[in-house]
Amino acid sequence: MARFTELETYDVRFPTSLDLDGSDAMNTDPDYSAAYLILRTDAGDGLEGHGFAFTIGRGNDVQTAAIEALRDHVVGLDLEATLGDLGGFWKSLVHDSQLRWLGPEKGVMHMAIGAVVNAVWDLAAKRAGVPVWKLLADMTPEQIVGLIDFRYLTDALTPDEALAILRKAEPGRAEREALLLERGYPAYTTTPGWLGYDDAKLVRLCHEAVAEGFTQIKLKVGADLDDDIRRMRLAREAVGPDIRIAIDANQRWDVPDAIRWIEALAPYDVWWVEEPTSPDDVLGHATIAKAIAPTRVATGEHVQNRVVFKQMLQAGALAVLQLDSARVAGVNENVAILLLAAKFGVPVCPHAGGVGLCELVQHLSMFDYLAVSGSVEDRVIEYVDHLHEHFLDPVVIRAGHYVAPVKPGFGAEMDVETLTDFRFPGGKIWNDLTKENQ
């Protein structure tokens, strides 16, 4: 009987603050980082499960310690039994009565569970010889519902309602899969719009985005209104009237500020406004959404769990749901969130970027297209062209679409050299930087 034998962690950081990639109104100098883990077994097949939580630098050691705290929840488990009951495995982590106090179901401990859960999904897909999107989409509706913990959801979504949504999406699945493999899944790009870029770079990158086939771009806003108006005008002139422009305030505003600021930018045709205020503020988002309609409110990259997403949907607080592959407790919780979004008829446009988030989240959107919403209408996955070179199976973008990955697994596996060289604080890259600064 094969068992999980090892959970190994790495504190991996990239010195992205040296240029201004990834800069926005709240995150001024991120060092994109991963609290990374590898799960090993004694199955003798050489397969490993890789997963990570994404952070932006300081505190990645705390995030790594939280993953370490889960070692005894995994090592020693029966491999087949665990992979055969991924819903039960999820609950065994999230419902640990002592660890639960550290959240519950939020922040460092919840992201650590997400990293471990995603690593187990990576291994499950490798053992099945398929990518995660395919593993998920080929499950029966009953199996999919079995992945989900409905605790705190039944006032909005019951298991029976989830089953009905999944059954309704069954017809046409083979045709959609063929289309997906042919065309890929629509993407939009955040590359032009980082706050740290000057106007000339913004305009040049806008032109490039359109030339590459993107039909939506995104600008970071929220530091200075006059700057934002100028940058929005330049971007609109560069891309023309037919390309969608979303804006992203990264939680910068209070509710009254948000409404005033968005109204000032609306004349340039804003497709959505992202994270206008605190990600915890369901009622605040609802107030903003009502005030700025028909401009859409989008949020989700910092929404801590399914309970907050549930309320965002119940309150009409968002028109675009931006789940993140590594913020909540992994695949299982994101399947619940996809079903909640389908129940409320809200399109899911995932957050990505950082390091490895594009690689992971594409699987969730592709599963959504095949087995949940059955649609790509008004649905796009964020794309940022940073740090993909560190992965064994990096995302491929073609004509503004994510090409469906075909390699087995979750796409979360980093190069061995990256895990060594970028390890913090002792890896080669950080040693060299320390020397330079001395």
Place this chain on the structure above:
Amino acid sequence: MARFTELETYDVRFPTSLDLDGSDAMNTDPDYSAAYLILRTDAGDGLEGHGFAFTIGRGNDVQTAAIEALRDHVVGLDLEATLGDLGGFWKSLVHDSQLRWLGPEKGVMHMAIGAVVNAVWDLAAKRAGVPVWKLLADMTPEQIVGLIDFRYLTDALTPDEALAILRKAEPGRAEREALLLERGYPAYTTTPGWLGYDDAKLVRLCHEAVAEGFTQIKLKVGADLDDDIRRMRLAREAVGPDIRIAIDANQRWDVPDAIRWIEALAPYDVWWVEEPTSPDDVLGHATIAKAIAPTRVATGEHVQNRVVFKQMLQAGALAVLQLDSARVAGVNENVAILLLAAKFGVPVCPHAGGVGLCELVQHLSMFDYLAVSGSVEDRVIEYVDHLHEHFLDPVVIRAGHYVAPVKPGFGAEMDVETLTDFRFPGGKIWNDLTKENQ
């Protein structure tokens, strides 16, 4: 010029799971723990700042690592400048652009900030030669408002509104302080009602609580409805009709379950129902509150920050606000929460118990009485008689009231022997337990 010179941490755990003290429907076997820190300076006065985050066992190492991650935010700071701008100090921790990603403002990282902030308040009060409640209450309204970060609050509470609340409470403060010193602050007891206790122990402890002068007790519920009905009946018979009985479900229910369960217990006269569902579920609490009125909904011990409390108040989701001294980011954030509660006219009845939570939180309620709400009507602090013997200045309960502490500081300082003997995993107590189990 004096500076902070040292931040020392201790992972301290008490093996409380060996008996069933502290058992409830979600926390079945807690080992009450503290991720504890000591701040030292080179001021030469021998004074230290002590603070901690409370957890219930596993993960206390992660919580301790999060406090360690804040060392560079404190060590080296100018002591006088820091104590002279505690609002600015708070922001320097909470707004760290990289650490913020780990929340934001929730979970492990936010509790770590709370521990550090509270340790600085302990030191500030010791240097001023007064208890924290007195230090706070003697500040001017402008100084108190200066402690608060109003980000994400201004749609519910502006700085001007906060000033008005504080000014309105100025008349009569000296008389209230005299009353407080004479009578203390009302308490209620959770001691009789832990789920792990048998009926005979429940009844005996109910009688004792009344004899000791308590006018309110609390029962843990939520594991089994028939058991709860029986225990509620026994408790009501034991205490008579004039003693308030609150019940506490510790997040056990979904919204429909909560309504059904509370209705079954209501005939025994429930004063409040605590944590009926997820602490993240503002809208769920509001639905329950509406359905079970006039029974009160209480929540707060797991409410992650001021933004969620704001919404609970805006939505009419709670009738009793149960702030916790060590869940949010320390004194500053709790002052904001007290002002929000005052704005909405909701009484604050803090969560306490665990280890050291009674010692800390009494200061906040006493400050509220003197300088914010100006009232003790329908206000009680939770009291649990566990683990007080480990503190240098333990709480004193007299005739169902917390006696106002007079020693300088926050009451958060543990005995040196406790910090040594209960350190995990190497302290004497844990070494002995390990040997016993071998």
